Amino acid sequence: MSNLAISSLPSVPDAILSLLYIIAVPVLLQKLPFFKKSGLSKLQIHLLYALVCVAALSNFYIYNALYGYGDCIMYMGRAKHIWELRSQGLHVMVTDFFNFTEDGSYAKVFDFMNPKAWETYGIVLLARILFICYMLAFTQTYAAIILFSMLTFGGLVALRRTLLQYFPDKKITATLLCFGIPSTIFWCSGLYKDSLTLTFSAWLVFFTARWMAGTNRSGNMIGAIIALLLINFTRSYVFLGIFPAWLLWMVTYNRPKNSGFIFLGTYIVFIMLAFSLPMVCNINFPQLLVNRQHDFLSLQGQSFMPLNTLHPNFRSFLNNAPQAINHALLRPYPGEAYHFLMLLSAIESLFITLLILSCLFYIYKDRLNHPFLLFCLFYSGALLMLLGYTVPFSGAFVRYRSAYLPFLLSSILMSIDHITIPIIRKRVYFR
Secondary structure: OHHHHOOOOOOOOHHHHHHHHHHHHHHHHHOOOOHHOOOOOOOHHHHHHHHHHHHHHHHHHHHHHHOOHHHHHHHHHHHHHHHHHHHHHHHHHHHHHHEEEEEOOOEEOOOOOHHHHHHHHHHHHHHHHHHHHHOOOOOHHHHHHHHHHHHHHHHHHHHHHHHHHOOOHHHHHHHHHOOOHHHHHHHHHHOHHHHHHHHHHHEEEEEEEEHHOOOOOOHHHHHHHHHHHHHHHHHHHHHHHHHHHHHHHHHHHHOOHHHHHHHHHHHHHHHHHHHHHHHHHOHHHHHHHHHHHHHHHHOOOOOEEOOOOOOOOOOHHHHHHHHHHHHHHOOOOOOOOOHHHHHHHHHHHHHHHHHHHHHHHHEHHHHHHOOOHHHHHHHHHHHHHHHHHOEEHHHHHHHHHHHHHHHHHHHHOOOHHHHOHHHHHOOOOOO
16 A cells, blocks of 8 residues: 555656646736636635645545545546557547547547437546646646646636625635535545536536626627536536526526525426426436436445435335435435545535524525525535435535535525624624
């Protein structure tokens, strides 16, 4: 194990280049109008970017040195594979850049009629982004991760700017929601599709909020549509979860008075349609979730959680709803932790649940109909329920959930009146 850990450390050139990028990248970012308008000072940009980079490097080192496997290692391997093909000629490397290889077979990136290809689009996209970072880092592994972290950092800053657009007096709360959730920083700064999910979702809300504010409407709408397409490209089921909430946000932003009833009523209709359509046509969304659960149950893992078998009918989903909610908010339990990271995840889950329950007593009534907060709640809630129904491994669940926690907690923390909380009535820490 010690030899493996030593071999996983960055080389001297890699370490020097990584340190240089951690220092230099924020300096360059500060010159961009997007970051100049973020409300973050130069020191804050340096510190927050360093936080994201340290989390990404720690994630990769832990899974490379201590475990020797993980999705992050797989993605880095694919990026290096493309680079190694240059010895066979530039045309070979370019051709491979637009293909995905698995078990010796190729599935073209834009082969939309191939179901196998749909499952690999997110892998293709992330591996190609990482390949570009790998080239810009002069083929240094850890330096490439530093550059990849710019993606997550930009997305988190975009989400923070959106929160402050609606709640300008809550800068500390917005910063904590974006950079203070441990699992989100640890997983979504690393080399995972969850990083892309969070980043593209953050850019979607940023462009949409600016469009609603009347700023460069055509440009921001194009940006929002591109973000939606990238979300679908990364994980199609996330697109199915975010698109209805996004449309309802668009519909209600000028009519917020009854937004809560519109969101709730529309989702009830969606649920009724989902279970009714199989009776009249071949569209069967419940069966898709059943199949997804079956695929997960066929796998093996150390963090397995018992999961009731789903059936494609309303009663089965209703009976399993309490278990899905339990998985979404409470799992893993502290007693289920089999290593230190899992214990930290269990503590975080318990803390988030207690925080949500506590905040329910301090909801600011006027914000129950806030279209943006309703978007955050229904988007994150739908995806967390989907995960609760289908994912039986707490280790995977923690990573998948991390991309939606900023939206879930935003819908809660931005809805409360902090002045009414006795502990902080005199000292408003979250303003």
